[in-house]
Amino acid sequence: MIEFKGVTKVYGSGGNEVKALDGIDLEVKKGEICGVIGFSGAGKSTLIRTVNLLERPTAGQIIVDGLDLTALSKKDVRGVKRKIGMVFQHFNLLNSKTVYANVAIPLLLSNVPQKVIKERVAELLSFVGLEDKANQYPDQLSGGQKQRVGIARALATQPSILLCDEATSALDPQTTASILKLLKKINEEYNITILMITHEMSVIREVCDTVAVIEGGKIIESGSVFEVFSNP
Ligand code: ADP
Ligand code: ADP
DSSP states (O other): OEEEEEEEEEESOTTOOEEEEEEEEEEEOTTOEEEEEOOTTSSHHHHHHHHTTSSOOSEEEEEETTEEGGGOOHHHHHHHHHHEEEEOTTOOOOTTSOHHHHHHHHHHHTTOOHHHHHHHHHHHHHHTTOGGGTTSOGGGSOHHHHHHHHHHHHHTTOOSEEEEESTTTTSOHHHHHHHHHHHHHHHHHHOOEEEEEESOHHHHHHHOSEEEEEETTEEEEEEEHHHHHHOO
16 A cells, blocks of 8 residues: 655755665555554654655655555646545644634645535534534634644545544643544545554553554564564
């Protein structure tokens, strides 16, 4: 589903180069929840941003569903972006827009007809448990509710892949547990492949099937959560 082959990313140039990713090889299979864990500065955000086409690798390939992301035509870029949803640590909601409008944004951008948007947003809000919040503004919601809106928005275009960038790091433990449960439900009911980055071991243990440990831009260990964590 997602395959990283020798992915390297160097920021800057001249004497100011930073090698954020250094030859990443990693495979995430369809229907899997894969967690990438590492300390701050390890390269996690850069890794996830290369899949979302927000950063371009300096070298290597990223293959998503058979498509090489490093060699896409403009037309393919739009298609791939629709297939990949992203959930952010700080939700990235538009505060001047209602919950309904926030979730509708990706559909508007994809020129989906209004009638379909209405139905789809209602379905999504009900799926994440916010059917009664459509006309509220983000400021009127708790952190967990905001993240549910972020998740509904990420699912709007019916992606096959969901990327989570520290999706629970701004939430308290109880809210974290409920958001992780929702992610698991998305994975199971829609068979969506999830790639999540986190610095918290508990998140990996809670929901991930596989884990990759990243350090200094390199994957230093990977495998099933059971294998990796049972090592002495
Ligand atoms: P993490 O998400 O694990 O904290 P990042 O991917 O954000 O790691 O960063 C990896 C390395 O790349 C760090 O040394 C960071 O300072 C550097 N870095 C990240 N983004 C940029 C950028 N836009 N320009 C220059 N260096 C960057
Ligand atoms: P269909 O797409 O033919 O309605 P599905 O079994 O694919 O049938 O979907 C059942 C319901 O789940 C539909 O109402 C659909 O909108 C919703 N759904 C399917 N995939 C996703 C997804 N990735 N994210 C959110 N909702 C989805």
